[in-house]
Amino acid sequence: MSEVYLSNYYLPTRKEDPADAEVSSHRLMVRAGMIRKLSSGVYSMLPLGLRVQARVNNIVREEMNRAGGMEVRLPIMQPRSLWEQTGRWSVYGPEMMRFKDRKDAEYGLGPTHEEVITDLIADEVDSYRDCPLIFYQIATKFRDEIRPRFGVMRSREFEMKDAYSFHADEDEARETYRKMETAYRRIFDRIGFNYRQVEAATGAIGGSLSHEFMVLAETGEDAVLSCTDCDYAANREKASGLVSESHPEAGEDVKELEEFPTPGVETIEDLLEIDPEASPERQVKTMVYMIDGRPTAFLLPGDYDLNETKIAEESGVEIEGMSPGEIYDAFGAHPGSLGAVNLSEASNEVQVWADLALKERYNLYTGANRDGYHYRGVKVERDLEIDRWCQVRLSKPGEGCPHCESGQLEEQRGIEVGHIFYLGDKYSSALKAEITTATGSSQPMIMGCYGIGTSRIIAAAIEQSHDEQGIIWPQSIAPFDLYILPISWQDERQREVSERLAEKFSNLGYEVLVDDRDVSAGVKFNDSELIGIPYRLTLGRSLENDEVELLIRSTGETEEVPLEDIVDRLKELKAQGE
């Protein structure tokens, strides 16, 4: 495809790690001359980096087109009035970058484009016959992240593919959702990722059906729980594992409820110090929040954390924290002494939600709702007044799989590179994107939206594939396919063969980089490995026997190949994906 000569190319590689880079991908992208930081979470993309980006985007674009998508380009600056129509001008909060123009009109820099695309078609799509419609763009997004991190992994200005679909009814929307799911799998398979598709929380964007695509890597910022035996995998907040039926109190006699003094006890650990029997799994943790203006106590085993995301999502309510003063007024005790025994005596407006893991449990400990006292011998169904049973705990590894019931959940770290949502009519209703149905009535279109972090993909690929020497690109997105390394550019034979090979491979569709710099061989070797080109041809002493040395970056193996065989040898290797 093209031949690039390094002496005419801008490839500022570095010997030393940058001082501000924590993870491998960030370090290597800077060292390999792919990116440079302008400001916190804001990066310039250099020629080598942009080559990788272009290849990633190509794959994404091909698969989006295959799935019926139509590429568009939507404005980055978006007027306040539009965002007010969906209520997100206030909901999105400080994460949206905002500014005013010279007339004092307010704008936001688009973190996502539901409003713009919906508004765009609202007036012009009038009939169910026009559906489905799938639009996508690959463009720069802005989010004022609380804490930008890890180079392009979490930056404030980044590139993303976002797609939006419009449908006449729910079935059609679901069908497109499935199509996108397939397209996403094809994309991540083609790139060569080791990834998991997981059930995801839908969060503030709304809707009911959602999956994330997580590239598995130690440095991932998200926790994924996946089944050891089947395909089940979920974002940790979304996961609903099955708890073991064997409790620590199994086999013990059921004790009576007994109040006892616990001066100064405020935490699970404090109680354990007073009574060594009160291990965390035997304590009932009581956490309180406001739900629709009603104080609510959530009960869960003491060795678990509360899962606010899941509670909010499954009950469809907003949950808000309470101040210590509000808690005392509602419960008559401070947070360290809360408990659900006789709660109705303290207040009749309080409701109690208990985690499923507490079913049938007994001989437990909990706060007495009176500062300085706790109960022991608590039997959940006998002593506590529960209004609702549901999952309020954050699932942990080791819980049973809810799908196959034979496997266990294990935790892995993941980098979120894709997220798909079934949206429903949240935006189409707000923005009056309505169509006439087959029966002649008017109704809002059903929507879906689908994102892929195209710049983040680059970092994820490096996290998943690098070594001490540098990056090891998968063939699918490597900036070049072949690195031609003549030991000495002064050597006439080496120069002549380099040029000939470069032209030949270029004509065969390869992207070729020729290291024609007048630097020592070691520099060339090191740079070629740092930037991670899949194949390297070294032209040196063996050229006297009409041979070149082939290095396969991914395996580190080298072999001497006769000049006349090199084209076939590379074709062979590419075909078998090495």
Place this chain on the structure above:
RNA sequence: CGGGGCGUGGCUCAGCUUGGCUAGAGCGCUGCGUUCGGGACGCAGAGGCCGCCGGUUCAAAUCCGGCCGCCCCGACCA
């Protein structure tokens, strides 16, 4: 936003505690020469408002105050 740290040639850092004369190192860069299969060597050089503003002092990279920027941990987050 809370806690911690940092800011000195292009890069990575020392110097600051205990103020003192021309502000240093390695890498990188320029020129010449020697090298030429794993980040070569010699010689000669260029390059710094020590983040910014103010204060203390005979004297500030160094001490004090304010501001700006960057990083880490946490909270938070389609």
